[in-house]
Ligand code: AMP
């Protein structure tokens with residue numbers, strides 16, 4: 001547990017939450033400021049800061065939780081779609097430094113735009129970047 005982490009405090013029961021899932025190493029609760037009502041956060045019970053800090057063997061459990069909670073949120077809200085999102089590091093909008101997945105229920109025509117998209121200068125620019133990513137992955 002990280003002393004000054006609000007999600008660690010929620011998981012420990014020190015701060016109330018609208019809990020929707022509590023199995024194995026995973027906990028989920030409703031976001032207090034939902035993008036759409038039913039917006040849920042799925043978090044590892046142990047404090048890990050970002051996706052890159054999550055142990056690989058937690059992945060299977062996290063995926064099972066994302067599917068279970070996602071299905072539950074969709075059924076309870078009548079949503080016909082679901083966005084799964086994750087902010088990693090402050091540049092990407094991460095405010096709480098305890099890794100968490102956002103599950104956002106979506107309804108046809110709800111008008112929500114998550115991000116704007118841009119064009120590459122040309123195909124070569126895109127291919128060059130793809131090669132750099134491949135090289136970085138190793
Ligand atoms: P992020 O910007 O990805 O770090 O998202 C943090 C999320 O945590 C935001 O969507 C907040 O609305 C949500 N949040 C912060 N405090 C609480 C809380 N006490 N209970 C539920 N959700 C919270």
Ligand code: ZN
Nearest residue numbers: 005008047098
């Ligand atoms: Zn934490």
